[in-house]
Amino acid sequence: MSEKPPIAHLIRLHDLPEQDVDDLLDLSSRIKRRPGGFQLNGKSVGMLFFRGSLRTRASFEAAMQQLGGHSINLNASSDFWELETTVGGRMDGKSPEHVKDAAAVLSRYVNVLAIRPALGGQSWAIDRRDEDIQSWARYAEVPVINMESALWHPLQSLADLLTLRETLGPLRKKKLAIVWTNSPTPASSAVTNSLLLSAARAGMDVRVAHPSGYELDDEVLSSAAHIAEIAGTTVETGLSAKDAVSGAHVVYARSWQGIEDYGNPTLSASRRARERGWMIDEALMRQGADAKLMHAMPVRRNLEVTDEVFDGARSLIYAQAENRLHTQKAVLVKFNRT
Amino acid sequence: MSEKPPIAHLIRLHDLPEQDVDDLLDLSSRIKRRPGGFQLNGKSVGMLFFRGSLRTRASFEAAMQQLGGHSINLNASSDFWELETTVGGRMDGKSPEHVKDAAAVLSRYVNVLAIRPALGGQSWAIDRRDEDIQSWARYAEVPVINMESALWHPLQSLADLLTLRETLGPLRKKKLAIVWTNSPTPASSAVTNSLLLSAARAGMDVRVAHPSGYELDDEVLSSAAHIAEIAGTTVETGLSAKDAVSGAHVVYARSWQGIEDYGNPTLSASRRARERGWMIDEALMRQGADAKLMHAMPVRRNLEVTDEVFDGARSLIYAQAENRLHTQKAVLVKFNRT
Amino acid sequence: MSEKPPIAHLIRLHDLPEQDVDDLLDLSSRIKRRPGGFQLNGKSVGMLFFRGSLRTRASFEAAMQQLGGHSINLNASSDFWELETTVGGRMDGKSPEHVKDAAAVLSRYVNVLAIRPALGGQSWAIDRRDEDIQSWARYAEVPVINMESALWHPLQSLADLLTLRETLGPLRKKKLAIVWTNSPTPASSAVTNSLLLSAARAGMDVRVAHPSGYELDDEVLSSAAHIAEIAGTTVETGLSAKDAVSGAHVVYARSWQGIEDYGNPTLSASRRARERGWMIDEALMRQGADAKLMHAMPVRRNLEVTDEVFDGARSLIYAQAENRLHTQKAVLVKFNRT
Structure with missing residues (x-):
């Protein structure tokens, strides 16, 4: 039996x-x-x-x-x-x-x-x-x-990977910038975590930009480093937006909650108030290599991303959602x- | 291209x-x-x-x-x-x-x-x-x-028009009375507005009865007058229930909110308390020409319409809802x- | 016509x-x-x-x-x-x-x-x-x-009867024990009432155990007695758990609200607090004749039924829910x- x-x-x-x-x-x-x-x-x-x-x-x-x-x-x-x-x-x-x-x-x-x-x-x-x-x-x-x-969030990562493949062709050595954005209703880090590991495993160079205090979960970072090593690629975190986007093929905007102020709305709000500059605009996007924009939605317009970028030719948002x-x-x- | x-x-x-x-x-x-x-x-x-x-x-x-x-x-x-x-x-x-x-x-x-x-x-x-x-x-x-x-409410008007055609045959010159009724939970005027314009365009003579203070939106009334002129028919508003129903082929009962007390529940309730007589009963219906009753539902029985009329042979209510x-x-x- | x-x-x-x-x-x-x-x-x-x-x-x-x-x-x-x-x-x-x-x-x-x-x-x-x-x-x-x-609850009784037939074959003269269990969120007696009458009509001997104060509705009990008489079987209520389960082929656990404290949460809670012993465990089940356990779910584990019984070979619970x-x-x- x-x-x-x-x-x-x-x-x-x-x-x-x-x-x-x-x-x-x-x-x-x-x-x-x-x-x-x-x-x-x-x-x-x-x-x-x-x-x-x-x-x-x-x-x-x-x-x-x-x-x-x-x-x-x-x-x-x-x-x-x-x-x-x-x-x-x-x-x-x-x-x-x-x-x-x-x-x-x-x-x-x-x-x-x-x-x-x-x-x-x-x-x-x-x-x-x-x-x-x-x-x-x-x-x-x-x-x-x-x-x-x-x-x-494995379902989001699958749609993200399909969108990246459709846009960039083979992903190996392509550069992905994940950039923290400001929002009064940040999500958990699930989308970011899944994307970080999935993109690294696909061989992408991944750079993550975020303000101090918004570091990702330690074990997620260890897994990402391990996966990147096997895949022969790199994962860098804690960068400035400008450094992350420099030369990037795709910029992925995402707001996530800080671990230190998790469950503390007052602290969370006061920290966030100091980081109003974390919005994706055309000037930032121009640092990339003909960079495209992705976002898992919902998006807070003109707070996370300017209308100009979100509605412009760089945006893959709706194709990504369709995927x-x-x-x-x-x-x-x-x-x-x- | x-x-x-x-x-x-x-x-x-x-x-x-x-x-x-x-x-x-x-x-x-x-x-x-x-x-x-x-x-x-x-x-x-x-x-x-x-x-x-x-x-x-x-x-x-x-x-x-x-x-x-x-x-x-x-x-x-x-x-x-x-x-x-x-x-x-x-x-x-x-x-x-x-x-x-x-x-x-x-x-x-x-x-x-x-x-x-x-x-x-x-x-x-x-x-x-x-x-x-x-x-x-x-x-x-x-x-x-x-x-x-x-x-x-275009979907309601379509069902209303089908019900009217099934009941009256060609609608030209048929008489429709729209009568305001008393309810503690009045709807918006959407059903009335759509019906007013649809019935006028179909060539019906439309008379609207309502207490003072429950006048319909000015632009809706202008559109109705314009449509009635093109269709060669008439739209009258502000009538008493008896005048509106006199000779009518169909009486359409509907409670709607007054524009003047819109957003003011206290004023709205005190006004409505003065208009308890606005209920459709058999005596009123007998003023019509073998008049039928329509209502978009939900209906407050014995407040908007008596059970006698609502459950009687005049009622098209369920056929209308089915449509x-x-x-x-x-x-x-x-x-x-x- | x-x-x-x-x-x-x-x-x-x-x-x-x-x-x-x-x-x-x-x-x-x-x-x-x-x-x-x-x-x-x-x-x-x-x-x-x-x-x-x-x-x-x-x-x-x-x-x-x-x-x-x-x-x-x-x-x-x-x-x-x-x-x-x-x-x-x-x-x-x-x-x-x-x-x-x-x-x-x-x-x-x-x-x-x-x-x-x-x-x-x-x-x-x-x-x-x-x-x-x-x-x-x-x-x-x-x-x-x-x-x-x-x-x-006729739908539950149908699934219960199918489960009983699948487990016991012909139901005539088979013994069913319905045992009240303790829960902070007792259901109505609907499941018990329907089962009582359905099982009696199918010819089962039905014994109901419950603490004092949790008697079933008088008219339900009259109907059950009447049906049992016609079916040539017996219905007994108000037994201790041990007496009800003795020799039973199936034990049906169910928490229901008392009629006397219906609508009185304070009285209901204080009464229930005195009846913490009303939980089905292996010692009780051993009083039956290779007894099986049924429950209409949701079940409060280790309060109504022990994990040992609920997850063990006696349990028909999931098969019953599938039915x-x-x-x-x-x-x-x-x-x-x-």
Whole structure:
């Protein structure tokens, strides 16, 4: 009697063999050219949102529908409830159900589960453990797709990689500048973290610019350095915007929360007030090598990026957002219980 | 090299050529007789609700599904966020995304966008500009359908026109009475405005009854007068209920907010308290010419209309609500990116 | 000219002839073996949730999708509003629409309506009337399916009966113990009530254990006694857990609210605090005859049931939850307007 093979989840993109990522991108391109060519008739994806979403939700649902399948959307706020993740405890608190049980049951109703977990937002030391998404992957009996946890956003990175390939051709030795931008509602560093590792593994030279106090997570940086070494490329962080963008082929704008002031809105706001200069404008872009602009959206115009750059010929933003649709179709084709 | 043709949106029904409205109604009737005859397989509509809805949401979603397509439902409260409409501003306020960007991105995921914008509810001078729905139409790259803005409700008017045609045959010179009714939760004047212009253009004699202080928007009244002149018919407003209903073939009950007390709930409530007599009952209906009753729903029974009239032989209410389904199918067939 | 036949609703399972319940279970088994064999292409179900749901919503929506149909989900909190049920009243209160009108209109858009009504939660004397679900059944022009009212949960009972049949074979003279369990968020007695009557009618010996103060509704108990008499079996209530489980083939754990402290959270909490011993553990289970465990979920682990029992070989929980999917497909096939 043979053991069941482990279920393939998509929690962090760099957990996949490099060849699998390339295959996903190739499949994405084929689907983009011929949208009708892949069918998931009768399959369904359960989408659980513990935080709001516009792009991810709309693109994921459209992807599934256009492949012939269905999505079941469950919103933690209006449709159900908080889930317990602690193992072995006496559940006499707020959560009426354990993620183990929710995952096991939903696995019997759908072919794949896509999860956007909540963020505690109080402590980076806690949130960085990504316990919720790990719990779903541990207990689900169908593939689990991470729709952005505290640390990782594999779906965004896939769309980013496809956009970079379409724009630059082979990525090896191409220069990517990731530049922190100012926003009153910074995201977690998930998009940045996933991009940093994905771009390095693809052989890009990656330079990250950010003000002091916005350093990325230590373990993420170690992983990035390790991956860069294997790929024979470089990752530099803590640069000024100008130094990072100099000679870059692509500038990726992103606002992320500082680890030191994580969970401290007052400190966070006062620090940010000192960094109003971190906006991408044409003068900065001219430091690059015919540099293009990317952004995972939503974008705060004229605060993160000027209208001139955002609406101009350098901008890949909408093409990048569209690629969410195509790459997520590829993910759904590859990650579902047959 | 040819320019892209402009995208056909459905924001106000009277922006369409008269022949196009007739064609939509003819198509609605054909679809009603043979529901299976029109297919939108693989197409999807993005429905964005910035305000609640029962009838519009259910009928629109059912329409798309029965045509073979899919709907993606996004609720501003639970699924995403407020959108910025100001052009060129520094976005450091509450809204994390500009409608320009949301519209551009969603246009890449779906074939048509249906929007129910929020109402400010504070100032009629501001709300009457219909800025949100205009912004969606300006920036979307697929057809935009107005699911009721502050000023206009084209989908309701289409269902109203179909119901009127089914009941009265040719509409020219038929008499329509629109009668204000009392409700603690009055709607905007959108349904009334759209009906006034649509019925006049169809050649109906339209009489509007309302208490003093509930006059319709000046520009709407000018447009109505202009349209009536072209159509060789008449529009009268400010009548008593009895004068309006006298000889009418159809009585259309509707509660709308007064412009003078718009955004002032205290004044609004005290004024309304003086107008408790504005309820449609059998005695009033007998002033008409075998008059039928219409209402866009939801209806407050025995406050706006007596049960006797609402549940009696005069009532077209449910047929009218059903026609939302058939007319919206026609709209979806005509307004989608091919 | 013939009268229209009455519409078949599913409000209480024991309103169906016994043969119909058996047929539903047989159909469920066939669908479970061959999921692709039954089609509801182009049909749609309107699902209205006036309370949250995870399992019911996901399994019902998946059931409809896998049969080729569509579901339209309406949430009372985010999508629409409270509905009036009083007949003939002047609707000048909070509810802007009568259930009569909502039911009539939605009946024109979909083939079947599935309703999870709100619970007042203040008075058992009021809630036990099940007025909301009765109103939907009275006014709808398509079949209405009860997705759990204050008194009854027919969909859960169907899944329970299928699970019992799969586990025990013929149910006659098999012993079922329903055991109250401690939870800070007890459910209504709907699951227990429906199971009690369904199991008795199937010929099972049913014993119910609960602390003093948690007696079931008098009329439910009368009906159960009456049904048991006809079926030639027995129903005993008010037992200790040990007495109920002794010799039982299946132990069904369920927490329900006491009638005496219904709507009184302070009294409810203080009573419950005295009953911490009401947890299912291995020692209790050993009193049965190779007893299996069932639970309608969500379950509070190590408060209602120990992990050891819940995750062990006795547990039928996940199979039971999966059977929601198969039995609801059978319900949708049988209860829809053709």
